[in-house]
Amino acid sequence: MTQLLKIAQSWSGGDVFFVTTSAAVTGGLDKHGRSYVVGECNRRMLMKTAAVFLKCARIVLRERPRVVISTGAAAGCMICFLGKLIGAKVIWIDSITNVERLSLSGRMVRHIADLFLVQWPELATKYKKVEFAGTLI
Amino acid sequence: MIFLTVGTQFAFDRLVRAVDDAVGAGLFKQEIFAQIGESEYRPRNFDFSRVLAKYDFDNYIDSSSGLIGHAGMGTITAAMDHNKPLLVMPRLKKFGEVVNDHQVTIAMMFEKMGLLLAAYDAQQVADRLECLGAFCPVARQSDCARVAQRVRAFIAESIA
Numbered sequence: 567m568t569q570l571l572k573i574a575q576s577w578s579g580g581d582v583f584f585v586t587t588s589a590a591v592t593g594g595l596d597k598h599g600r601s602y603v604v605g606e607c608n609r610r611m612l613m614k615t616a617a618v619f620l621k622c623a624r625i626v627l628r629e630r631p632r633v634v635i636s637t638g639a640a641a642g643c644m645i646c647f648l649g650k651l652i653g654a655k656v657i658w659i660d661s662i663t664n665v666e667r668l669s670l671s672g673r674m675v676r677h678i679a680d681l682f683l684v685q686w687p688e689l690a691t692k693y694k695k696v697e698f699a700g701t702l703i
Numbered sequence: 704m705i706f707l708t709v710g711t712q713f714a715f716d717r718l719v720r721a722v723d724d725a726v727g728a729g730l731f732k733q734e735i736f737a738q739i740g741e742s743e744y745r746p747r748n749f750d751f752s753r754v755l756a757k758y759d760f761d762n763y764i765d766s767s768s769g770l771i772g773h774a775g776m777g778t779i780t781a782a783m784d785h786n787k788p789l790l791v792m793p794r795l796k797k798f799g800e801v802v803n804d805h806q807v808t809i810a811m812m813f814e815k816m817g818l819l820l821a822a823y824d825a826q827q828v829a830d831r832l833e834c835l836g837a838f839c840p841v842a843r844q845s846d847c848a849r850v851a852q853r854v855r856a857f858i859a860e861s862i863a
Contacts, residue, residue, distance in 0.1 A: 568777075568780065569776075572847045572850075573847060573850050573851035575848075575851045575855070576850075576851040576852070576853075576854035576855040576858065577854075577855070632861070633858050633861055635854065655857075655858075655861040655862075657858075659850075659854075661776070662776055663776050663805060664805075665805070665808045665809060665812050666808055680857075680861065681853075681854070683850065683853070683854075686812070699846070699849060699850045699853040700846025700847070700850045700853075701846050701850075702847055703776075703779070703780050703845075
């Protein structure tokens, strides 16, 4: 979220909502737009993952976003796929933590993303449909 | 004052101990304050707190002359945002400090760019600490505006 908020000016003026994994992250978001908390999950927690997925699906159906922007991970990835299903454009910004290869969620979203940015130039040459526009630090 | 922070989520005894040993052996003279989080090792040669409130944490960063931490993006970003010299030691999988060794790669990339100092094991900590006072991170131009512009243009084009 820290990396994402560094480009807040890219969506200023638009009707924006946020989906985060924990309430701790939501703290400073009030000034940016309304937010939803869906909870943490990962591949090893099947039931939790299903619950998060349902929450994400409900949010996407209610809000019907036209554009989804995410830096990951699991929940972000779900919203990207769900958003794509209802016709949203998907923008993915792979976290700067991924130096040598894309994140797991990034590797999945790459196939459906409309704009896929990485923060290391080397990654843009290694993967197709991947663009380097600069770093968010 | 040098601020040592290892985050509040996971222990990083190896780093806290290495810094404490360096100070104990007289190899590092500057005052240190630490946020040790879940670490079990208790430093004997400087003051510490387990968890600092965000306000206090920010104050320690602001008033420090340098930072020591793990090679996590939170720590690295904090150092860059505040233009502080930073020494990192990557957490390693073999010590159960993290799930994979991505921090080693991160430390190497940022070290190569001249943005921080890195110690890859506890033995290197004392030596690198000595360099911290004189270390000036390379001046860096932020790309945030450029990335934001790229995304903004894309959004405008998508919903037109």
